[in-house]
Amino acid sequence: MTRLLVLTCLLTAASAAAAQTMTRASAPNFSRSAELFERDWVLMNWALKFYDRDRDILLSPSEAQAAAAEFRKIADADSDGRVTPQEYRAAREFILARY
Ligand SMILES: [Ca+2]
Numbered sequence: 001m002t003r004l005l006v007l008t009c010l011l012t013a014a015s016a017a018a019a020q021t022m023t024r025a026s027a028p029n030f031s032r033s034a035e036l037f038e039r040d041w042v043l044m045n046w047a048l049k050f051y052d053r054d055r056d057i058l059l060s061p062s063e064a065q066a067a068a069a070e071f072r073k074i075a076d077a078d079s080d081g082r083v084t085p086q087e088y089r090a091a092r093e094f095i096l097a098r099y
């Protein structure tokens, strides 16, 4: 019983730490989403075409985040949750050719 309680405490602490890490990680990620498009006109055009919901020709943080999430989905060919430089280039070419 005691052992179970300790385990539960450990798990709770672990998930709390994970949640904190995610919160910390999502803040800089947020600004990087916009940066991704500011640095690359191909991605910017694509993002504006499909994710500029209010048509002000600007990517708001939420629009940039939605576009970045979609870009990651397109780019992450092996679904490991990360976009390598090669995957990035491939996705960029895919977008350039298709859109
Ligand atoms: Ca907009």
Ligand SMILES: [Ca+2]
Pocket: 075, 076, 077, 078, 079, 080, 081, 082, 083, 084, 087
């Ligand atoms: Ca990947």
